[in-house]
Amino acid sequence: MTDATKALGVADIQKIMACIPHRYPFLLVDKVVEIDGDASGVGIKNVTFNEPQFTGHFPGRPVFPGVLMIEAMAQTAGVLVVSARGSDELAVTTVLFTTIDKAKFRKPVVPGDTLRFHLTKLARKRNIWFYRGEAKVDGVLVAEAELSAMVV
Numbered sequence: 001m002t003d004a005t006k007a008l009g010v011a012d013i014q015k016i017m018a019c020i021p022h023r024y025p026f027l028l029v030d031k032v033v034e035i036d037g038d039a040s041g042v043g044i045k046n047v048t049f050n051e052p053q054f055t056g057h058f059p060g061r062p063v064f065p066g067v068l069m070i071e072a073m074a075q076t077a078g079v080l081v082v083s084a085r086g087s088d089e090l091a092v093t094t095v096l097f098t099t100i101d102k103a104k105f106r107k108p109v110v111p112g113d114t115l116r117f118h119l120t121k122l123a124r125k126r127n128i129w130f131y132r133g134e135a136k137v138d139g140v141l142v143a144e145a146e147l148s149a150m151v152v
Helices: 003-008 013-019 066-085
Strands: 031-036 040-046 095-105 114-125 128-137 140-151
Touching: 013 031, 013 066, 031 066, 040 066, 066 095, 066 114, 066 128, 066 140
Parallel strands: none
Antiparallel strands: 031 040, 040 114, 095 140, 114 128, 128 140
16 A cells, blocks of 8 residues: 555545546445545445435435445445555556345435445455445444445
């Protein structure tokens, strides 16, 4: 890991968009904080009522879809992996979501909530990274999963 990677610490929206190809309405991470190389980090998602998924999920009782929480965990992991690689390695062309295991949804997430996606690296095997993710609102666990991503 380079000194520049250790000093990164935070990825704002511009840095996130430089790391992963996702864009509105599918860019689900607003900021990544507490970055420790590719070992761990915390992604932030501010859930707002005007997001497109709430027109149908569910009318009259908006609930943030669990599958989007898992995707946001994967996006956070993608930012960690790409940021940690730095400029001293070959350029990343894409990060692909490869597995989801042990996914559990504990509590509903609604507009006005701030999701914090806590990602911790479990392992790395060649160009595949394995992470454990926890989604929390106000410190309360709302979802969790183990996932992996491949850099190609």
